[in-house]
Amino acid sequence: MSAPVPGVKGGIGQPILRKEDARFVRGKGSYIDDFKFPGMLYLDIARSPYAHAKITSIRTDRALKVPGVLAVITGKDLEAAGLAWMPTLMSDKQMVLPTDTVMYQAQEVVAVVADSRYAAADGAAAVEVDYEPLPVVTDPFKAIEPGAPVIRTDRKEPSNHIWHWETGDRAATDRAFATAPVSVAQDLYIPRIHVSSMETCGCIAQMDPVSGRFTLWMTTQAPHAIRTVFALVTGLPEQNIRVISPDIGGGFGGKVPVYPGYVLASVASIKTGRPVKWIEDRSENLQADSFARDYHIHAEVAAERDGTVTALRVKTLADHGYTDAAANPSKFPAGLFHIITGSYPFAKAFVEVDAAYTNKPPGGIAYRCSFRVTEAVYTIERMMDILAHRLRVDPAELRLKNFIPPEAFPYRSALGWTYDSGNYGAALAKAMEIIDYAGLRREQAEKRRKGELMGIGISSFTEIVGAGPSATFDILGIKMFDSAEVRIHPTGKVLARFGTKSQGQGHETTYAQILAEELGIPADDIRVEEGDTDTAPYGLGTYASRSTPTAGAAAAVAARKIREKGRRIAAHLLEVSPDDVEWKDFAFRVKGVPTKSKTMQEVAFAAYTNHPAGVEAGLEAVDYYDPPNMTYPFGSYICVVDIDTETGQVKVRRFVAVDDCGTIINPMIVDGQIHGGLTMGFAPALLEEIQYDENGNVHGGSFMDYLVPTAVETPNWETAKTVTPSPHHPLGAKGVGESATVGAPPAIVNAVVDALQPYGVEHIDIPIHPWKVWQILHTKRGPAP
Amino acid sequence: MIPPQFEYYAPSSVDEAVALLRRFDGEAKVLAGGHSLIPLMKLRLAEPKALVDINRIPNLAYLREEDGYLWIGATTRTGDLLDSALLRKSYPILTDAAQEIADPLVRNLGTVGGNVCHGDPGNDLPACMLALGAVLSVAGPAGPREIAAAEFYRDTFVTALEPTEILTEVRIPKARSHQGNAYQKIEKRVGDFAIAGAAANLVVDAAGRVETAGIALTGVGPTVVHATAAAAALVGEVPSETHLANAARLAETATDPSGDLRGPVAYKRAMAGVLARRALERALARAKGGS
Amino acid sequence: MATSARPVAPAAAVTTAGAPISRIQVTVNGQPVVAEVEPRTLLVHFLREVLGLTGTHIGCDTSHCGACTVHLDGKPVKSCTVLAVQASGRQVRTVEGLEVDGKLSPVQEAFIEAHGLQCGFCTPGMMMTATALLARNPNPTDAETRDAIRGNLCRCTGYVNIVKAIRLAGQKMQSASSAPGGKP
Structure with missing residues (x-):
C-alpha cells in the first residue's frame, strides 16, 4: 500500500534548477565545433566582394597549391550534379554556389577543402575570381519600379516583384475609413537585423562510402525537417540520412534555414569520403545568413471621436534579398503578420504585403519571434500611441478603453484568428501599478516644466504562437505537429524523446517537469533527449515559441496514454476492475478508497514483470500532437526613458514586463526567457541594424559595427505575471520564448516619442540612435516657453 | 578567421627589436597588445612578413x-x-x-x-x-x-x-597643484568607437586664472583633433560659463568628422562641442580641488 | 595532478605543412604542456584543437564577444586575439580549471542556482571574467558587475541573472572564507 503523494518533485510550477547546466558550467557542452573525427577535413569559403556581378573567371590553381588543400568546389561542379541551386523553405530557390552571377555581397563563390582549418582559410584566400559588376538594386521600392534591373533572370517573370498577399475585407475597410471621424496614418520601417546567436552556424558532414550512411551533425533547430529536405534534394534514401543537432549556442530562428555551407560540406564529404567540417566565422554569419525584418509598412487606423478603434488598413513592402528564403508556414508568405489587429476589436481590417527581390542576402526569418509577429505588434502598438497623441488622450486610457474584453474570448479577429484566452486589462493594470504610472506622469509634467525630457511608453501586445493546426500550418507540405515518445523503464525511470530541439530554452528540464506532473515520477528520474533523427520521433523543431504548445502538449498526452494503460495494470495489481481505478494525486487509486493505490513506479515494474493477460508488456507511448488552435500569449510592458537633451542619448530607466503565458511550467526558466526576449527587443529598438549602401556594401557585418547590447546598457528588467490558461492546451500553457522580443520594441519607441511630445513628434524609426533624437531636438520647434 | 603565416620574433631588448624591424624593412609589425593588429590580420587586411613581439622586453611596462x-x-x-x-x-x-x-x-x-x-x-x-x-x-x-x-x-x-x-x-x-583634467566620450554602446570624445587639461593659478590649457578631440576627424585655438582662448582668463562655451565652440570648428553609422557630420561636430565643454567643466572643477 | 611536462605532438588541425614552427611551453590549468605550433596559431585554437579543451568557445573573431575568455597569468583575456606563442612560459586557466577535486567553484554553482545561463555558449567566458572580478572585488555592486562583464556578450539571458549569479558567487566566497574550516 502506498501513502498518498502530496506532490511530485520537480512537477509543474516549481522553479527547479536546470538539468542541462551541469555540463555547460563545466565547459562540457557539445557544440558543433567541439566535435573532431579521425581524418576530418575542413571547408572554407571564398566570397564575393560585389553585391551584383557577372563572374567572368574563377582560377583555383593557386588555392590548390596551398599545402594541405585537397579540393575546391565551384558552381560549375555543382551544376554538373544538379546541385547549384536548392529550394528555399518558401518554394523559391537559392544558389548553393553561383555558376555565373553573384547577387549579394559576401555570397559564397568557391569552397576549399583542406586537411586543416588554417590551410582551408589560406586556400580560400588564394582563390582568384574576376567579376564584371552589374547594376545594384538595394531599395525595394526602386526594385519594383518598371525598368529596374532584374535580379533573378532565372525566373520567367522579368520583374523583382515576388508576390502579393492580402487578407481581410478591402472594400469594407475602405468604406470604414471613408466615413471615419478620426484616422491616423504613419510610415514605419523596421530595418534588417540579425539574430547573432553567440554560436555561429556550422556542420560536420560524413558520408560513409561503404554503408552509404550519411550523417550530418548540424546547428539546426529542425533536424527532422532537414533530413527530409536533404533526402528530397540529394536523392539519398531517407533511412540512410541521420541528422544530429548537438548542443546549440542560441538559435532564435537563424538556425532554421539551410545555408549553402551545409550543402557544400555534404558535397565535399561525398566527394572525399571523409568527414568535412564547416564552421562560419562571425562576419560570414552576419553578412550571409538569414536576416530578419526589413519591412516597409504604411499603417492607418480609423476611430470614433471618443477613441474607439474601428478599422485598420496596412500596406507593406517586404525586402527579401535575392531570394525568398523566409521560414514561414507555406500558406502564409508574410507569416502571421495578420495578427496585426492586436489586442483591440477592430471590426474591419485589411492587410496587403508585396515582396521584392534586392541585391542583399536572403532571409526574412525570425529574430526570436513567431513569423512576422514582431512587425505586426510593433505596427499596432505604435499606431495606438499615434492615435492617442492625435486625440490627446493618455495612451494607457486609450488601450484600456479599446481592449478586447475578457468575456469576449474565444475571440474571432477581423483577419480570421481565433484568440484562445486573454485578460488584457488585468495585465496593463498590474504593470501600471508596479511602475506607479500615475506617479510617473506627475514626474513627467514636473520635468517638462524644467525642460527635461522623460518619456513613458506602453505596449500591450498579443502574440500568436504554437504553430500549428494541421489544417492551416505546414512547411513545404509537412504539417506542423510535434511529438513526444515516452518510455518508462522497469525501475520507474523515464527516457523521453521529442521532435523539437532546445537551443538554450531548457527543454531537458521543462519537459521533465511536464512528465513528472503527469506521471507522478520525480523530474530527476526523467531523461529528455532531442536532436537525433535516428532516435527522436519526427517533429518540426523549435522556433516561433512552439515547443511547449506542441511538444509540451504531446508530452502530456503521451503521459496520459501511459496512465490509461497503467490503470489496467494497476487494476490487475490491486485486484479490482480497471473501471474502479482512477489516477489521482500522482497515483493509481481505487475509487472511494484512495489509500488503496499503486504508484507509477510499481505499475512500471509490473509492466515488465507481471503484466495482466490481454495487456501488452512494456510501458511507453508516442504522441504526435496536432494543436487544435494557436496559443495567444499576451502582456503589457511599460518603459521609462530619460533623454539627454544635449546628446540625444536615450537611457531606459525602468522597464516593467507583465507577461501572461498561461500555465507556467518552470517560473525560473520563464523569467529567464522573458529577460532574454526583452533584451532582444531592446537591441533593435536602440542599437542593432544592418545597412547597405547604394552599391550593396554591407555595414554592420561584424561585431565591430553590429552592436549587440552589453550588460551596461541593458536595463535591469522587472518582471511579473498574470495567468490566463489556454483553454485548448492540455496543460493550459502557451509559448513564451518570444513574447518579450515582440512586445518590447514599441514600449521603448513609445517612451522615446512620448518624451519628445513637446516637439510634436509622432514617430521615429528604429533603431533610435542618439543622432536621430538630436536632429529632432535641433530641427523641430521645441516646447513653448 | 585565420591570420596569414608570418615569422615570429620575441626580442629581449629594444635594440634587438629595432634591428629586426630594420631587417624586414617595413614588412614586419610590432606586436604589443595585439588587439588592433591581430583582428586586422585575421581579416587579412594586414599581412606582415614578421611580427616583432615586444612584450618580452624587460622594463618596458611601468x-x-x-x-x-x-x-x-x-x-x-x-x-x-x-x-x-x-x-x-x-x-x-x-x-x-x-x-x-x-x-x-x-x-x-x-x-x-x-x-x-x-x-x-x-x-x-x-x-x-x-x-x-x-x-x-x-x-x-x-x-x-x-x-x-x-x-x-x-x-x-x-x-x-x-x-x-x-x-x-x-x-x-608632472601634475601641478591647481591642475585639473578630464576625458569625456559618448558612444552608441559601450566598447563601440566614439561618436565623439574630448580631452581637456587646465592649470590655473591661485586666483583661478588659466595658465595652461590643452584640448583635443577623439573620433571627429581623420586623426585626433588638437583644438589649439580653443585652448588658447582660455589662457589668461578666469573661465566663466561663457568662456567655456566659447572654447567648446572653437573646438567644434576644429573638427572634420565624416558621417557614418555613428551619426552625420553635423551631429558629430555638435557632440565634439558638447563634450569639450563637459570635459572643460570637469577639468576646471578638478583644478579647483573637486573630483 | 601530473606536474611533469607533457609533450604534445603538433596538431594537424592547426598546422600547415611547411609553415614556420615555434616551440612553446605553457602551463594550462596547472599542467605544463610543451608543443610545437605555427606562430599564427591563436591561443583559443591551441586550447581547443591541440589540448582538446573545448569549453573555451569562439563567438566573434574580432575580440568583441568574450566567449573565448581565459585567464593569462590570472587576468582574463580574449584568447581569440592572443597568439599561442604569446602564452609561452605563462599560466593559462580555462573553464575546465574552475572545478577542483570534483567540487564546482562558487561561480559555477551560482550560475546554476541563479539561472545565469541558457544556451551555455557564452557561459565559460562569462564565468572566467566573473572569477577574475570576484578575486579583486568579492562584493561588487550591480553597476560594477555589469561594467566588469561589458566585454562578454550574452544573447540569451538579458544579463539580469548573470549579474545575480556573480553577486551570489561573491557572497558564497565570502561566507566560505568566514565559515569555520572554510578556505582562508
Whole structure:
C-alpha cells in the first residue's frame, strides 16, 4: 500500500534548477565545433566582394597549391550534379554556389577543402575570381519600379516583384475609413537585423562510402525537417540520412534555414569520403545568413471621436534579398503578420504585403519571434500611441478603453484568428501599478516644466504562437505537429524523446517537469533527449515559441496514454476492475478508497514483470500532437526613458514586463526567457541594424559595427505575471520564448516619442540612435516657453 | 578567421627589436597588445612578413612619477592605468580615458603604446596625450628620438613613427597643484568607437586664472583633433560659463568628422562641442580641488 | 595532478605543412604542456584543437564577444586575439580549471542556482571574467558587475541573472572564507 503523494518533485510550477547546466558550467557542452573525427577535413569559403556581378573567371590553381588543400568546389561542379541551386523553405530557390552571377555581397563563390582549418582559410584566400559588376538594386521600392534591373533572370517573370498577399475585407475597410471621424496614418520601417546567436552556424558532414550512411551533425533547430529536405534534394534514401543537432549556442530562428555551407560540406564529404567540417566565422554569419525584418509598412487606423478603434488598413513592402528564403508556414508568405489587429476589436481590417527581390542576402526569418509577429505588434502598438497623441488622450486610457474584453474570448479577429484566452486589462493594470504610472506622469509634467525630457511608453501586445493546426500550418507540405515518445523503464525511470530541439530554452528540464506532473515520477528520474533523427520521433523543431504548445502538449498526452494503460495494470495489481481505478494525486487509486493505490513506479515494474493477460508488456507511448488552435500569449510592458537633451542619448530607466503565458511550467526558466526576449527587443529598438549602401556594401557585418547590447546598457528588467490558461492546451500553457522580443520594441519607441511630445513628434524609426533624437531636438520647434 | 603565416620574433631588448624591424624593412609589425593588429590580420587586411613581439622586453611596462614627469612605458597595459591610485589622484584624465577603452578584458592586454601610436582617430589616449602636452620617446635605427604628441599625428593610421621605429615610452609634465583634467566620450554602446570624445587639461593659478590649457578631440576627424585655438582662448582668463562655451565652440570648428553609422557630420561636430565643454567643466572643477 | 611536462605532438588541425614552427611551453590549468605550433596559431585554437579543451568557445573573431575568455597569468583575456606563442612560459586557466577535486567553484554553482545561463555558449567566458572580478572585488555592486562583464556578450539571458549569479558567487566566497574550516 502506498501513502498518498502530496506532490511530485520537480512537477509543474516549481522553479527547479536546470538539468542541462551541469555540463555547460563545466565547459562540457557539445557544440558543433567541439566535435573532431579521425581524418576530418575542413571547408572554407571564398566570397564575393560585389553585391551584383557577372563572374567572368574563377582560377583555383593557386588555392590548390596551398599545402594541405585537397579540393575546391565551384558552381560549375555543382551544376554538373544538379546541385547549384536548392529550394528555399518558401518554394523559391537559392544558389548553393553561383555558376555565373553573384547577387549579394559576401555570397559564397568557391569552397576549399583542406586537411586543416588554417590551410582551408589560406586556400580560400588564394582563390582568384574576376567579376564584371552589374547594376545594384538595394531599395525595394526602386526594385519594383518598371525598368529596374532584374535580379533573378532565372525566373520567367522579368520583374523583382515576388508576390502579393492580402487578407481581410478591402472594400469594407475602405468604406470604414471613408466615413471615419478620426484616422491616423504613419510610415514605419523596421530595418534588417540579425539574430547573432553567440554560436555561429556550422556542420560536420560524413558520408560513409561503404554503408552509404550519411550523417550530418548540424546547428539546426529542425533536424527532422532537414533530413527530409536533404533526402528530397540529394536523392539519398531517407533511412540512410541521420541528422544530429548537438548542443546549440542560441538559435532564435537563424538556425532554421539551410545555408549553402551545409550543402557544400555534404558535397565535399561525398566527394572525399571523409568527414568535412564547416564552421562560419562571425562576419560570414552576419553578412550571409538569414536576416530578419526589413519591412516597409504604411499603417492607418480609423476611430470614433471618443477613441474607439474601428478599422485598420496596412500596406507593406517586404525586402527579401535575392531570394525568398523566409521560414514561414507555406500558406502564409508574410507569416502571421495578420495578427496585426492586436489586442483591440477592430471590426474591419485589411492587410496587403508585396515582396521584392534586392541585391542583399536572403532571409526574412525570425529574430526570436513567431513569423512576422514582431512587425505586426510593433505596427499596432505604435499606431495606438499615434492615435492617442492625435486625440490627446493618455495612451494607457486609450488601450484600456479599446481592449478586447475578457468575456469576449474565444475571440474571432477581423483577419480570421481565433484568440484562445486573454485578460488584457488585468495585465496593463498590474504593470501600471508596479511602475506607479500615475506617479510617473506627475514626474513627467514636473520635468517638462524644467525642460527635461522623460518619456513613458506602453505596449500591450498579443502574440500568436504554437504553430500549428494541421489544417492551416505546414512547411513545404509537412504539417506542423510535434511529438513526444515516452518510455518508462522497469525501475520507474523515464527516457523521453521529442521532435523539437532546445537551443538554450531548457527543454531537458521543462519537459521533465511536464512528465513528472503527469506521471507522478520525480523530474530527476526523467531523461529528455532531442536532436537525433535516428532516435527522436519526427517533429518540426523549435522556433516561433512552439515547443511547449506542441511538444509540451504531446508530452502530456503521451503521459496520459501511459496512465490509461497503467490503470489496467494497476487494476490487475490491486485486484479490482480497471473501471474502479482512477489516477489521482500522482497515483493509481481505487475509487472511494484512495489509500488503496499503486504508484507509477510499481505499475512500471509490473509492466515488465507481471503484466495482466490481454495487456501488452512494456510501458511507453508516442504522441504526435496536432494543436487544435494557436496559443495567444499576451502582456503589457511599460518603459521609462530619460533623454539627454544635449546628446540625444536615450537611457531606459525602468522597464516593467507583465507577461501572461498561461500555465507556467518552470517560473525560473520563464523569467529567464522573458529577460532574454526583452533584451532582444531592446537591441533593435536602440542599437542593432544592418545597412547597405547604394552599391550593396554591407555595414554592420561584424561585431565591430553590429552592436549587440552589453550588460551596461541593458536595463535591469522587472518582471511579473498574470495567468490566463489556454483553454485548448492540455496543460493550459502557451509559448513564451518570444513574447518579450515582440512586445518590447514599441514600449521603448513609445517612451522615446512620448518624451519628445513637446516637439510634436509622432514617430521615429528604429533603431533610435542618439543622432536621430538630436536632429529632432535641433530641427523641430521645441516646447513653448 | 585565420591570420596569414608570418615569422615570429620575441626580442629581449629594444635594440634587438629595432634591428629586426630594420631587417624586414617595413614588412614586419610590432606586436604589443595585439588587439588592433591581430583582428586586422585575421581579416587579412594586414599581412606582415614578421611580427616583432615586444612584450618580452624587460622594463618596458611601468608607470612612475619622477624628475618632473609622469613616465609610462609602452607595454604598460591600459588596464593598469585604471588601477593606478597616482593617476586617479593626479592625472584623472587617464583614468577617465582608460575606463572608456573597449572593455576590461581588452584592457588587460591592450597597451598604452599601442593605443597612442596606432593612429586610429577612434583611440582614446591620443587626445589625452595632446591635452597633457606629452612627449613620445621613440627608438629607431638612428637611435632614440623624441616627438611631441602635437607633432605625432598626421592622418588616419599615419603618424610620425617610421615603420622601423618603436614607441618606447611617453612622458607627461608632472601634475601641478591647481591642475585639473578630464576625458569625456559618448558612444552608441559601450566598447563601440566614439561618436565623439574630448580631452581637456587646465592649470590655473591661485586666483583661478588659466595658465595652461590643452584640448583635443577623439573620433571627429581623420586623426585626433588638437583644438589649439580653443585652448588658447582660455589662457589668461578666469573661465566663466561663457568662456567655456566659447572654447567648446572653437573646438567644434576644429573638427572634420565624416558621417557614418555613428551619426552625420553635423551631429558629430555638435557632440565634439558638447563634450569639450563637459570635459572643460570637469577639468576646471578638478583644478579647483573637486573630483 | 601530473606536474611533469607533457609533450604534445603538433596538431594537424592547426598546422600547415611547411609553415614556420615555434616551440612553446605553457602551463594550462596547472599542467605544463610543451608543443610545437605555427606562430599564427591563436591561443583559443591551441586550447581547443591541440589540448582538446573545448569549453573555451569562439563567438566573434574580432575580440568583441568574450566567449573565448581565459585567464593569462590570472587576468582574463580574449584568447581569440592572443597568439599561442604569446602564452609561452605563462599560466593559462580555462573553464575546465574552475572545478577542483570534483567540487564546482562558487561561480559555477551560482550560475546554476541563479539561472545565469541558457544556451551555455557564452557561459565559460562569462564565468572566467566573473572569477577574475570576484578575486579583486568579492562584493561588487550591480553597476560594477555589469561594467566588469561589458566585454562578454550574452544573447540569451538579458544579463539580469548573470549579474545575480556573480553577486551570489561573491557572497558564497565570502561566507566560505568566514565559515569555520572554510578556505582562508
